[in-house]
Amino acid sequence: MALIPSQVLRVAILLSYFSILCHYKALDMPAHQTYGGSWKFLTFIDLVIQAVFFGLCVLIDVSSLLTKGADSREQERQLKKLIGLRDWMMAVLAFPVGAFVVFTFWTLYLYDRELVYPKLLDNFIPQWLNHGMHTTVLPFIIIEMRTTHHRYPRRSWGLAAVCLFGVGYVLWTCWVHQVTGVWVYPVLERITPLARVAFFSAMTAVICIMYVLGEILNGYIWDHTHTEKVKGVLAGNPNSFSPGGTAGSCRTNQPPSHRHIQRK
Numbered sequence: 001m002a003l004i005p006s007q008v009l010r011v012a013i014l015l016s017y018f019s020i021l022c023h024y025k026a027l028d029m030p031a032h033q034t035y036g037g038s039w040k041f042l043t044f045i046d047l048v049i050q051a052v053f054f055g056l057c058v059l060i061d062v063s064s065l066l067t068k069g070a071d072s073r074e075q076e077r078q079l080k081k082l083i084g085l086r087d088w089m090m091a092v093l094a095f096p097v098g099a100f101v102v103f104t105f106w107t108l109y110l111y112d113r114e115l116v117y118p119k120l121l122d123n124f125i126p127q128w129l130n131h132g133m134h135t136t137v138l139p140f141i142i143i144e145m146r147t148t149h150h151r152y153p154r155r156s157w158g159l160a161a162v163c164l165f166g167v168g169y170v171l172w173t174c175w176v177h178q179v180t181g182v183w184v185y186p187v188l189e190r191i192t193p194l195a196r197v198a199f200f201s202a203m204t205a206v207i208c209i210m211y212v213l214g215e216i217l218n219g220y221i222w223d224h225t226h227t228e229k230v231k232g233v234l235a236g237n238p239n240s241f242s243p244g245g246t247a248g249s250c251r252t253n254q255p256p257s258h259r260h261i262q263r264k
Contacts, residue, residue, distance in 0.1 A: 006147040007061045013140050014058055017051040020132040029124050036176045040184050042169060043133050046101045050137060053094040056086050057144065087150040092161045095145070095214035098137040100207045105134045108187065115187035145214075149222045152215045162211045166204040 024047070025038065038044040060082050067075045108116040117130075152158060173184050183189050188196055 007058075009143060009147065010054055010057045010061060013143070014051065014054040016132070016136075016140075017047060017054060020129065021047055021051060023129055024133065027124050029121075034182075035180050036172075036184075040173070040176045042097075043101055043105070045169070046097050046137065047133060049089075049093050049097055050140070053086070053089045054140075054144070056082065056089065057148075060086060084151075088153060090141075090144070090150045091152045091158055091214065091218075092211070093165065095141050096162050096207050096210040097165070098141045099210040099214065100203075102134060102138045103210070104203065104206065115190070116185055118186060142217075145218055146221055150218055152218060155212070155215065158211055158215070159208055162208055163204060166207045170200045170204070 024044065025032075031041075032038055060079070063075075063079055063082065067079060105116060113119065153161075173188075177183050177188075188199070191199060
């Protein structure tokens with residue numbers, strides 16, 4: 001039994017994202033008044049992705065409670081669709097984009113903060129809000145991965161979707177520069193056109209690596225959890241598990257990917 005139910009954690013995380021987004025949009029920053037507004041920044045796009053994702057998670061939790069005990073195939077079918085969409089968002093957007101934002105921001109920040117987050121921004125953005133946008137994203141998404149099993153799509157399809165997102169953002173960044181004459185991030189102003197191509201290619205590769213890492217981490221967490229559960233069943237009642245694959249009232253040979261597992 002978890003100390004805090006996963007449903008409560010999701011509601012708390014969702015509310016924190018609402019608070020971060022509201023405070024961020026309320027900032028009186030010149031960059032918000034120019035072409036593209038907040039949407040030209042990957043950090044803001046990521047915050048919206050995380051908020052939508054956890055909103056979907058909360059919707060699924062509420063729907064599960066409302067339909068619990070109801071014998072309706074249509075409701076069950078709709079709930080499975082929502083769960084499928086949630087798992088897809090986790091695999092393709094929430095984890096890789098969130099991990100990418102945290103990794104690239106702090107890597108560039110520690111190397112030279114002026115490349116990504118000029119000191120001038122400290123006059124507009126408080127430290128707690130900066131960490132809310134660039135730090136807590138990763139632990140929040142790992143908490144969700146740890147409490148609920150998510151089915152990843154076929155790797156080729158998943159990587160194709162992540163690449164499409166990455167290329168789409170690169171094109172959007174280039175278009176903003178075409179319209180305004182200013183690059184979204186200071187680092188792009190300081191490098192040559194050829195270096196920009198290399199930079200964009202490297203960043204696309206990094207976000208694809210984040211997708212694979214998320215898939216590996218999800219598999220490790222739930223394969224390990226399933227193994228421990230099987231060991232617990234065998235230790236508690238060795239006769240309940242048979243070589244034929246039947247285990248009393250518990251089918252311990254069923255992999256976690258074939259059922260919805262959720263820690264309470």
